[in-house]
Amino acid sequence: MEFRENQAIYLQIAEYVCEQLLLKLWAPGGKIISIRDLAILMEVNPNTVQRAYDFLQQREIIANKRGVGYFVEDSAIEKVIGFRKEQFIETELPVLFRNMYLLNLPPDDIAERYKKFIEQNFNNTNHEK
Known part of the structure; x- marks a missing residue:
């Protein structure tokens, strides 16, 4: 996986997990x-995945059943x-609006391109709009 430089890797892994949920790939x-398997998939240290899972547990998105x-x-x-x-509205939307204004x-x-x-990207999924 290609990681962005401007955000902690564990947060990007947490985003990946959230995307799997939103795309209904994980129910x-x-x-x-597992932590180990995701670490191999993402090519990161298992401690980084553990940190992402801890982050998601704190937000009650995932739960650990010991063993x-x-x-x-x-x-x-x-x-x-x-x-x-909340994250999108606070951080990404202002950048989009600024660029729309400046350009x-x-x-x-934007609406036509969004459509x-x-x-092109989600036509075959069951994701509700």
Whole structure:
């Protein structure tokens, strides 16, 4: 996985887990990939994945069943959506708006590109809009 330099790796791993939930690849109540296996997949130290899982546990998105593994909390989707919306609105949306203003990009142009993006990238998923 290619990591961004401006954000801690454990937070990017937590985002990856959240995306798996939002894309409905991992279901509420279901077991998720082990720390060791995710570390291998992400090519990071298992301690980094542990930190991401701790972060997600604190937000009640996943839970550890000792000796069995990590599981998705039943209310995880709602919590992920709430957390990600807040994060997007506070950090990413102001940058987008600033660039739209500076580049004189009308919202209609952005809306059309957004629609095409969804069609090209998520047309075959069951994700609700």
